[in-house]
Amino acid sequence: MTDITIRRALLSVSDKTGIVDLATGLAGHGVELVSTGGTAKALRDAGLDVRDISDLTGFPEMMDGRVKTLHPVVHGGLLAVRDNPEHVAAMDAHGIGAIDLVVVNLYPFAATVAKGAERAEIIENIDIGGPSMIRSAAKNHASVAIVTDPEDYAVVAGGSTTLADRTKLAAKAYTATASYDSTIAGWFAQEDQGEAFPATLPIVLERxxxxxxxxxxxxxxxxxxxxxxxxxxxxxxxxxxxxxxxxxxxxxxxxxxxxxxxxxxxxxxxxxxxxxxxxxxxxxxxxxxxxxxxxxxxxxxxxxxxxxxxxxxxxxxxxxxxxxxxxxxxxxxxxxxxxxxxxxxxxxxxxxTGDLPDAARPGLQAKSITGGWLIQTRDNGMLTDADLKMVTKRQPTPEELADCRFAWTVAKHVKSNAIVYAKGGSTAGIGAGQMNRLESARIAAWKAKDAADKAGWETPRTIGSAVASDAFFPFADGLLAAVEAGATAVIQPGGSIRDADVIAAADEAGLAMVFTGMRHFRH
Incomplete structure (x- = not known):
């Protein structure tokens, strides 16, 4: 079959956008309208003649609407192969009429989760009948059109469909159910069961x-x-x-x-x-x-x-x-x-953007590699005063500590190896993405001197600055480069086997140094 004239349409939508206009157009082409619950009421309120799904199946909608379309009369009307004599005979024997068009959009599961609903309400917004009808209609797209997106109402509003139309709509319908099921699976794994990394990780993306x-x-x-x-x-x-x-x-x-x-x-x-x-x-x-x-x-x-x-x-x-x-x-x-x-x-x-995002929010980050993906939680680590460990003889002044924290915040977002000099609430020099920390420290200092030359300042802003390193100094050389640039305070994670050497170098130079115990690699 190529072109199909729509004689009966089943309409059951959560989002009522455009449904009355579509139904009005279909009715104008002589299409029989069958509908459920709230959709049927919306169409009747618009003055349209609608047949209840319970009239079609011979069973009432029951169990708070959980059971209404899960019936052989519905799915037989969707799945029957129209030119298969055995299927046609079964339809005749059991009083099953063909359904040529299904218009469905699903219960708003994601929106229910997003609004912070209780678990019971979230579960009730897992649609069962909708996905079942979508899959049945999409499988039999040779004869049945399935519409899951109001943007596609115009495709079927004329009362007939082509095979190309139905194939495209079926592909979109399976994407819709895959996305819907993946969202539910993700909620069960990550929110309900607390698994950050389940055995199968469903990620739903929309172009x-x-x-x-x-x-x-x-x-x-x-x-x-x-x-x-x-x-x-x-x-x-x-x-x-x-x-x-x-x-x-x-x-x-x-x-x-x-x-x-x-x-x-x-x-x-x-x-x-x-x-x-x-x-x-x-x-x-x-x-x-x-x-x-x-x-x-x-x-x-x-x-x-x-x-x-x-x-x-x-x-x-x-x-x-x-x-x-x-x-x-x-x-x-x-x-x-x-x-x-x-x-x-x-x-x-x-x-x-409206509100800025919360830097401390949870979440996952993904990166593709050959043959797979690397998945990790976001680097949302935040420093508290309790995290800071003063490791040198000289303690940082309040101003130095403020600059340390500022530089540390910026270094978290600089490609590794990262060195950031900061003074008075602004960056003085940034060294990014080098293969060793010493070169990052030197580049950052050089950029600070270049900035001073261009601005006509007497000295670069690294003089009297705080310097942050995204990971520990493996040797004292990177620290000494910061000393040479004029830094007076240092913030770094610590944890090197040579920490004692680095601390000794800082003490000899009169630096104040703070350990955070937290690394911020960014590749």
């Missing part, structure tokens, strides 16, 4: 945008969001203006958002990211003060970078940002004057 290309033009790419995501991230941000986001834009924007989230409850703060590494981070009394300090850390790398703010974008900061080429700006919101200033830069992408 957002097809991207022009991946990291490089010869690579294909697309952007997927996590189904039922409750955290407002880059995937949920509103793009107010600018060109479409590229693969690299999205990757860098996520890195910037993850870091600025660390400062969600801090004073006005700004993060500048280039190639997924921060090149300047600062907090200040005002947003413009924070931006200027962050920008001064590395004015070269900031060109073509990604900027994230923890406060709504204001006009003064918007003017400063548009002073150089910037790819993307991320902020919780923006005032009208700032929006007007940005509008003059039509290619500049502005993303408004």
């Amino acid at each position: 957002g945008a097809a991207l022009r290309y991946g990291e490089n033009p010869h690579q294909q790419a697309a952007f997927y969001t996590t189904a039922g995501a409750t955290t407002r991230g880059i995937g949920q941000a509103a793009q107010v203006q600018g060109k479409e986001l590229s693969y690299n834009n999205l990757n860098d924007a996520d890195a910037a958002l993850e870091l600025i989230a660390e400062f969600r409850d801090a004073g006005p703060s700004v993060v500048i990211v280039k190639h997924a590494n921060p090149c300047g981070v600062a907090s200040g009394a005002t947003l413009i003060e924070a931006y200027n300090a962050a920008f001064a850390c590395d004015t070269v790398s900031a060109f073509g970078g990604i900027i994230a703010l923890n406060r709504p974008l204001d006009a003064e900061t918007a003017r400063a940002i548009t002073g150089i080429f910037t790819e993307v700006v991320i902020a919780p919101d923006a005032d009208d004057e700032a929006l007007e200033i940005f509008a003059a830069k039509k290619n500049l992408r502005l993303l408004l």
